[in-house]
Structure formats: structure tokens, C-alpha cells
Amino acid sequence: MSLLDHIEGARWIVVAGPGGVGKTTTAACIAVACARAGRRTLALTVDPARRLADALGVTPSTSHDVAVEGLPLTVAMLESEATFRALLPRMIESAEARQHIEANRVYQRFLGSLARTHAYASLERLHDVLFGEGAGTFDVVVLDTPPMRGLLDLFDAPRALAALAGSRAVDVLSGRGGISGRLARASLGMLTGPELAEELARFLDAFAPFRAGFAARASAVASAQRAPDVRTVLVTNGEPMRIADARALGAALEARTIPRHLLIGSAVIGRNTPAWPIPPSTDASARPILEAAHRLGERARMRQEQATRALRDLAASMELPCVVTARSETDPIGVAMLDALAATARAL
Amino acid sequence: MPAAIHLITGKGGTGRTTTAIATTLALRDAGARVMLLSLSDDGGLERAVDELEPAARPPVIVLAGHGALEAFLTEHLPARVSRRAARHPVLATLFRAAPGTEEITQLDALERWSRRTDLDHLVIDGEASGHTLLWLDLPRVFGSLRAGGVLGPRLTQIAAMVRDPRRFVVHATSSPSAWVAAETRALAEGLTSRGVARGAMVWTETTDVSLDASAVAALEARSQHDPMSEDLRHLRVAVARDAAARQWGALGFGHAIAVPWIDRHEADWGAALLDRGRRLLPAMAARA
Numbered sequence: 001m002s003l004l005d006h007i008e009g010a011r012w013i014v015v016a017g018p019g020g021v022g023k024t025t026t027a028a029c030i031a032v033a034c035a036r037a038g039r040r041t042l043a044l045t046v047d048p049a050r051r052l053a054d055a056l057g058v059t060p061s062t063s064h065d066v067a068v069e070g071l072p073l074t075v076a077m078l079e080s081e082a083t084f085r086a087l088l089p090r091m092i093e094s095a096e097a098r099q100h101i102e103a104n105r106v107y108q109r110f111l112g113s114l115a116r117t118h119a120y121a122s123l124e125r126l127h128d129v130l131f132g133e134g135a136g137t138f139d140v141v142v143l144d145t146p147p148m149r150g151l152l153d154l155f156d157a158p159r160a161l162a163a164l165a166g167s168r169a170v171d172v173l174s175g176r177g178g179i180s181g182r183l184a185r186a187s188l189g190m191l192t193g194p195e196l197a198e199e200l201a202r203f204l205d206a207f208a209p210f211r212a213g214f215a216a217r218a219s220a221v222a223s224a225q226r227a228p229d230v231r232t233v234l235v236t237n238g239e240p241m242r243i244a245d246a247r248a249l250g251a252a253l254e255a256r257t258i259p260r261h262l263l264i265g266s267a268v269i270g271r272n273t274p275a276w277p278i279p280p281s282t283d284a285s286a287r288p289i290l291e292a293a294h295r296l297g298e299r300a301r302m303r304q305e306q307a308t309r310a311l312r313d314l315a316a317s318m319e320l321p322c323v324v325t326a327r328s329e330t331d332p333i334g335v336a337m338l339d340a341l342a343a344t345a346r347a348l
Numbered sequence: 349m350p351a352a353i354h355l356i357t358g359k360g361g362t363g364r365t366t367t368a369i370a371t372t373l374a375l376r377d378a379g380a381r382v383m384l385l386s387l388s389d390d391g392g393l394e395r396a397v398d399e400l401e402p403a404a405r406p407p408v409i410v411l412a413g414h415g416a417l418e419a420f421l422t423e424h425l426p427a428r429v430s431r432r433a434a435r436h437p438v439l440a441t442l443f444r445a446a447p448g449t450e451e452i453t454q455l456d457a458l459e460r461w462s463r464r465t466d467l468d469h470l471v472i473d474g475e476a477s478g479h480t481l482l483w484l485d486l487p488r489v490f491g492s493l494r495a496g497g498v499l500g501p502r503l504t505q506i507a508a509m510v511r512d513p514r515r516f517v518v519h520a521t522s523s524p525s526a527w528v529a530a531e532t533r534a535l536a537e538g539l540t541s542r543g544v545a546r547g548a549m550v551w552t553e554t555t556d557v558s559l560d561a562s563a564v565a566a567l568e569a570r571s572q573h574d575p576m577s578e579d580l581r582h583l584r585v586a587v588a589r590d591a592a593a594r595q596w597g598a599l600g601f602g603h604a605i606a607v608p609w610i611d612r613h614e615a616d617w618g619a620a621l622l623d624r625g626r627r628l629l630p631a632m633a634a635r636a
Contacts, residue, residue, distance in 0.1 A: 018392075019476055020361015109489050147360055147476070148390045187433040190425060193496020240612040241365060244395045289567050289583065292557045296586055297579030299611075306613060 003030070003323055004037055006262045010231040012130065012141045012224070014154075016253075017235035018245035019147030022266050026235045027144040035073035039139040042129060043075045044122065046144050074138070078122055092210055106203040119150070119157040120218075127217040130224055148249060155256050158215075158222035171208070231261040234320070238267045238307020243314050250318050263320045265311030267304050350515045351383075351467040353458060354547065354632065357474040357535065358521035359528045363552040365396050366610060366621065367521050368473035371632065372406050373618070374625025380468040382406065383461065387454055387483075389413045393473045400618045411454050417443045420453040423460065424498040451483050452490060452499075455506045462515055477535040480518070484510055484542050513545035513635050520601060521550045524592040529599070536600030548631040549601035551593035555586040556608045602634030 007013055007030065015027040024045060031043035042065075065076045092098050101107055122143065128134045129141050145151040189197045207214075224230065232253065236246035246263075253260055308324055315322035356368045372384040386393035389412040397405050417439070421430040433439055443449045461470060474480050487507040495503055510516045518539055522532040532549070539546050559567070564587055567580070590606065598604040605628060610620050 018360070020359060105493055109493055148392075149388060187421075187425060187429060187436070187439065189497060190429075191421075191497050192499050193494070195494040195496055196490075196499070197497075199493060237361075240399075241392065241396055242361070245390070245392055248391050248395070288559060288563050289580070292559060292563075293577070293579040293583035296555065296557060296582040297577075300582050303611070 003033055003264075006321060006323070007034070007231050007233070009229060010140060011227075011229040012126070012143065012231070014143045014145065014151070014225075014230065014232045015235060016145050016151040016232060016249060017147065018242045018249070021235055021237045021242050023147070023235045024144050026233075026264055026266075027142055030233070031073055031075075031142040032071065034140050034142065035068070035071040038072065040072045040137065041074070042138040042141045043073065044078050044125060044141060044143045045075060046078050046146050046150070076125070078125065078144075097206070097209070101203075101206045104199070104203045104206055106199050107206075119153040120214075122154055123157055123218050123221050126224075127221050131217075131220055148245060151249070152252055152256075155222070155225060155253075155258060158218035225258060232258060233262045233264055234260055234318075235264045235266075236311070236314070238265060238303075238310045240310065243310045247314060247318070260318065260320055263311070263315045263318065263322045265307070265314075265322060265324050267307040267311060267324055351462045351464060351470055352514065353462050353470045353472065353509075353516045355472045355474045355480065355516070355518045356521065357477055357480040357518060358550075359523070359531050360476045362521040362523045362528065363550070364476075364521050365393055365473050366624075367519070367550055367552075367628065368393070368471050369396060369400075369406075370621045370625035371519075371628055372471045372625070373404070373622045374629050375469050375471070376406060377622060377626070378629070381466060382469045382471060383409055383467055385409045385411050385458075385470060385472045387411055387472060387475055399612070400621075404618045411457055412450065414440070414443070416450055416453040416457065420456055423456070424502075448486055448489065451486050452503075455483075455486065455510075456502055459502070459506045459509045462509060474518075477520070477531055477538075481535065481538040481542070484539075484544060511543045517545045517547040517632075517635065519547040519550065519632055520599075521552055522599070523553045524551050524589040524596065524606075526592075529592070529596050533599055540600060546601040546636040547603070547634060548628060549598045549604040550628065550631070551596075551604065551606040553609050554590050554593050554606040557583070557586055557590075559587065598636065600636060602636040603631040605631040 013030060013034075015023055015030065017023045027045065028043065031041050035041040065074045067074050088098055088101070092101070122145075126141065126143070129138060145154060185197070188200070192200070234246055234250060236242045250260055311324055312322060354371060356364045356371070358364050368384065372382050375382045384393070384397075384406045386408060389410055394408050394410070397408050418434045421434045421439075424430075425433055458470065458472075461467065475483070487503045487510070490499065491503045491507070520532055520535055522528055536546060536549075567584060567587065593604070593606040596604075607624060607627065610617070610624060614620050
């Protein structure tokens, strides 16, 4: 089966895995493969180093989507601050309410920071594309995720948001509720001081009318995560620590009843040029070079074998089909990897 | 003397966890009292430590999640209040939902532990570079919100700690490929602008192949004219990576050290890690 066979019929492909294994690159390749197959594709990338956008030949922008030339492929950076700013008008229609929120210092300080806001930004964008104004624009969305916990934050965020939205206690904290929760307010004031507690309360209050909407959208996305047209693809390389990470991630997804569909593993064959078939020279002065080369070559082949075996074992233990592919540092996203993904797919 | 915090960070996949374990083993072997910590609850550090022989495994502290919040509340609120607060759904919900809260409790714990007199070092298997820089920003971010109460003075103390080279130093792992080095350079600049001391720059994935200068020249000359076998290709790449590591050097860190890949399937991985740690310690003593 080819890669596309594995993700046939998918409306939404989530690419997950440990850090440093080529997840973003793989997500890009999947997006390109879908676009080449004629599907209108949206790639949501978290790539902080802009590498993906560079490789696709697009000028990265955090404020608007960028179309890739020659393919039905659009790339959007999921950088939470800009994503939120762009989405805010759709989430909150009243200009006055928006100004109120944008002026809040808690909102300003935390907008761009750290994993959880990133998860919220992803959810809002996903909702927009799956159910909202963007629905019908794309046939498939490929979602790149931050390593490990980033994906779990994404799946957990709807519940966390719903808890926040549904919580009477949060009403109390924001000053809207009744008598109970005095302990919470007192504790918070003791911890943060009155000014920050006040600012936090104002922030919660400003968002209060919209909490139900956030929670509803997050829940809709959460339900969609388990739909049959979602594919979760795990990416890892063959190194023992990354294999263990991927196994743990798979278990964490299983515990959340999120199905996994495919494992893509890169067994590093060589870092750089394509293989040339000419045998080495027998010139005597070349001996130290050839000996060193032989040793390194042996080590590389052994690592590749171990990696391939580890990937196949991992896939077998998780009962997943497996695509084993090569990576190349000088050609991070290009013909070589795409062809490898397409041509070397092996189902168990 | 306060305990020294060594935060190991770097691009994903460049050997942070391995370096943190190696450093801990070497410090303990030298007789120091060391705590090994993870800032993440994804289990990676614990899984790696479990690969060592049981007798060699250092204890691992996971400073993350709800446990970090409970420790923070217990430390800073009166006992009766903290017990109820830790169970109160509001704080638990806010903690889970709000960015920055977990990270502040981590920094608070580190600041307190670094003042312990029964510890010499805290070695942290940190997160990737971008996350680390945001983490280090938090005292300033919370401070700009005019935090008072318990948090206000703590933020001041935490900010002082991360800027004190005797108490807090960041070591980076990197790989000698151009785009990884670029991210590492950005990390060095980010740490410099935040006034944080930089220690060792650890170039992983270099080789232990030594060729003298004439052999390297011969290899280069050969590759200009002859197509190469796969083995020669590997060698050429390895030599190029070694050269790149030498060229990029410390990249704004105190001292650069290049180390070859440690094969996890090696007969005695624990011994290899201890040896690696011993080589790293002198590099980690340098400061920028």
C-alpha cells in the first residue's frame, strides 16, 4: 500500500510524535502528497524555525494563509498569538467586547506563550475549517503538532476548556457568582497579590460571555477527533529513546480512546548524497581512509538495520501499518522523501 | 555555597536526555550530591534511566503537572489553607487551563532547592530551546502584571537566581548540521539577552574517527574526481560534520566539546555514559 492508500478518505490528518524525528517534515510531505493527488489541502504547521515554509518555497506569515504555487496546497503557521488575533473577530463579534479583552494585560502577556495557548489556537482554527466559515474550502487538513505533550494538550484542551466554561467556581472568581468560593479568592489573592488577582478576575469576566462558545467549539472538535475520517499518524525514527517515546505516546492516545492509524518511521540510511555504485579504489595510500570508511559504513548499516527492526517491532506491537522511509539532511523536503514515502510503503 | 543548577537544553533529538544522565553519573562518581530532574511528565527521562543497571540508576525527580502545583501551595500557604486550596476545583482548573502557571511552580521549586545545603548540583533534562527561552521569560512576564502577595517577592528571587552564574547555567546540545546550528545560535543569543550564563556547547553526532590532515586532503581530492562508495560517502560526511563543529565552536557558550554518538546497543551503555559525563564536566565548568 502506498502512503496515500493509508490516508485515503481522511479529512483530517494529525501528525504526532517525539521531537527531533522529522515530524514537521513528514507532515509537509503528507500535505504535498495529498495536494499532488488533487485534494485541496491545508497544512497547519507549528514549525518555529520556519524551515518548513522555506522548504516549500513560501514566505512564512503568521497573519494569513499562504498558497503554494502550482499545487492546491495552503500553508498556515499555527503561532498562537497571531492566530488568536486573527480569529478573535470571528469568536467575538462585538468590537467593544474585543477591545475590552485586547486591553487586558493578562490576555496580552500570555497570548503567545507556551503549549496550552497553542492548543487552543489549533482548536479554533480546526473548528473554523471543519465546521465554520472555512468549511468546504479544503478537502483535507494536515495538522502538525508540537512534540509529545503538545498533541496530548490538544486532545485534553477541549475538556479543560469545558471545565473552565462550566465551572461555577470560575464565575465566583470573576466576581459573577455567589457566596461560595471565598476560599479560592482568598487563596488566589494571597498567592498573586490583589492587583494580579483583580486583573485575572477582569480577564475571566471579559471572556465569560464567550466561554460557552469556546467550550462548544472545542467539544465539537473533540468529537471530530474520534470520527472515522480522522487519521492519526505517528512519526518516529529508529533510535531507542524515540521508539520508547513513541510507544508511550501511543499508549497515552489509547488511554484517551484516540485511534492511531499509521506509523511512519525514518531509518537513517545515509546523511547526504544518493548512493553511488562505484567500488572504492585499491590505491595503497588510500588505506587509512578506506579503513575508516569501512568502519563508519559498518556502523551506519548496523544502525539502519537496528532502526528498521525497532520500527517494525514497534508497529507490530501497536498493531499499526508501517511506512519506513529515508531521510536526507540536504533534501529535507523534496522529491527524495516524497518518492520514498510513496514507493517504500510496506504494510505489515 | 548554593547548589548549582545545570539546565540542559537544545534542539529536539540532539541528545539532551543522554547528556543530562551522563552529567549526573559523572558528578555522583566524583562524590558530589546531585539531583536529576525532568520538567516534563511525558516520562522520557525515567524511561532512559531505567535502561541503566539498577544499581547505577540515579533517582529522578519529575517537576511537572499537578504535583508541582501542590508543592507550590504547600510551601506558600498555611497548612489548612493549602490542603483545601490544592483540592479546590477553581485552582486546579486554572492551573490546567492557564499558560505559565505550571512553569512558575517549577521555577519556584528550583529556586528553593538550590538553596539547600545538602545538595551540590541540580541537573535538569530541559525542554527544547524555544520552550526554554519562554520559560526563562516568565518571571519578567508575571512581574509585569504587578504580581504581589506570595508571588511578587518569589518572582524577584527567581529572576535573581537565573541571572546568577554561580547558581544557574544553561548547557546546550546541538548537531553539526547547518539548520540545527542556526537554532542553537538563536538560543545562545536568547540566553545572552536574558542575562543567563552559558556553559558547555555539546556537539553530538560527531565521530571518533581520526584522520590526519593529509588523509583528509586525500579524501577530499578523491571525492572531487571519483564517484564514491557508500562507505566513503559516510566518511566524507563524518569528516565534514567534525569540521563544522570545530568551525562553529562554542557559538556563544562557554566551551565547545564534540562527542560521538553513543550507541544504545553498546554492551555497557552505563559505562559509556559515565565516561561521556567525565569528558563533559570540564567543558561545563566554563562560563560565557
